[in-house]
Amino acid sequence: MKPNSKLTLIGFVAVVLAFIATVALAQDQLSSWNGGPTKQAIVDFVARVTKEGSPDFVPVPERIATFDNDGTLWAEQPMYFQFFFALDRVKALAPQHPEWKTKEPFASLLKGNVKGVLKGGERAMLEIVMATHAGMTTEEFEKIVKDWVASAKHPKTKRPYTEMVYQPMLELLAYLRANGFKTFIVSGGGVEFMRPWTEKVYGISPEQVIGSSVKTKFEMCDDKPVLVRLPEINFIDDKAGKPVGIHQHIGRRPIAAFGNSDGDLQMLQWTTAGAGARLALIVHHTDADREWAYDRKSSFGRLDKALDEAKAKGWTVVDMKNDWKVVFPFEGE
């Protein structure tokens, strides 16, 4: 045997062994999902696209799956977690901004009147985001996010926000990756608000996170290059922005997409419009006991048009109450 053939053989044996291990482990990977049509739709789709020789077979590099974050991978009630971050930042920065005492939306916020802030609508939120998410280097912002994630607690559960992720979705991410999928986050949330923790929490590396962003500027600061975050929107990765963000970042169409609100509608349309087998899945929040129950009337994560389209198009809708054995990983504690 020539040295090269020997290496090829060793490589082949390694691949076969890895495959056996993967298949055996995969069978149990969706253990927090109750049996039924929802779980079956997921397993059937994965079987179709991964079976060599099947008409729906998809080569590994094209197995792209995109996940919304707020309300799909982690909770989003009583409001988007990034808003809690922004509000905490306003409080932390208030001593440096005496003018905020009389300037809306900061004045309401500092008096604890969050509803007053939300009345200011998108414009008020944008002002708060710009005041708290810009004006520092990218490295400084990363540290601010990491510190907040390590210390902040959700008002209802008193848990760190990064524990309020959905156990069945964590299993789904791992299951897809075990089947050769590349998993991406495609969120309306700030990309740099997610990247510092998505690898640890979801197993999704920074380069596979797509989100909204502010513009940044390259500068030399004391002979050291830095990227400064500017108070100017670069991209809003929501609604019709999601397919745009996907195309900009990934450059090919996903074959599976996962969302929970009208903000995900265009991503699901874009994904399902491709040829071959496609999976479009919507997480429907139906569990007021273990999580929250909301859809058509919610201020955060409104699910209305996308729910109608899911029914019309036969997309998979997760009934959280009935399809999930467990919602949060900490429930068993």
Added chain:
Amino acid sequence: MKPNSKLTLIGFVAVVLAFIATVALAQDQLSSWNGGPTKQAIVDFVARVTKEGSPDFVPVPERIATFDNDGTLWAEQPMYFQFFFALDRVKALAPQHPEWKTKEPFASLLKGNVKGVLKGGERAMLEIVMATHAGMTTEEFEKIVKDWVASAKHPKTKRPYTEMVYQPMLELLAYLRANGFKTFIVSGGGVEFMRPWTEKVYGISPEQVIGSSVKTKFEMCDDKPVLVRLPEINFIDDKAGKPVGIHQHIGRRPIAAFGNSDGDLQMLQWTTAGAGARLALIVHHTDADREWAYDRKSSFGRLDKALDEAKAKGWTVVDMKNDWKVVFPFEGE
């Protein structure tokens, strides 16, 4: 032995075998590089960051390497290949644009006066790019690029442009990937001009290509969602734009970067400013016989400030004439 331990053991054996195969194959992976300080700098760097327990060890997910394209992975003379594409598109579209006969820069171009077009500077090139790169869906543009790449020939070598890639750099890409690196393109060229062929030619998938872009818009067209390319610049991924593009897209700092011109200077600065071992490499075009020889005075791929900084900072500079046994893959034919 419990089933899980057995699976873990099989997985472990698979990893060990894969590792042995990788190491043995890697030794011969830079065979088009002459021995000497340049090749040694590359091999030493890779050894330092991949050796477990070494102070310079870098975990696999953080082994990010970014490559410029024009002049670094493929040639860029007598002008950027994307300009040839744009000029060919102007000719193809001319029948639909009778006004171009008298309108600059199109009039000069259609008369074959390329120098006249270049005199119009950036503004003329931008007009040509917008006229030829926008106004269609992303799928239509992808097909246009694929058709052109399959048929167009370089004026000097009469080879397809995708054959005018540097053999030593192809080996370097593969060598880095075999050592756990993720390889990205970070080019001033159009991202959608590169993505249709980078996977096949460089082994770099679309989601690892970063480049300049036009804005796109999500629309429903006969009930089918499309992304329409608009005649408006979205992002210029050149000079100070490169670190910005890297941060937007990858979200972490590369530990190795490869360029050939002043357009890559900020990417190299950004890469080397991180802590730990770093590799900054510049391809210096010194071979007028096999390729082209140019640097400080060239209109395309000018290498001036970055050459000075490379000397001052001790970056690795490839002397193409002396460091490369082979330039193009077709030389042996």
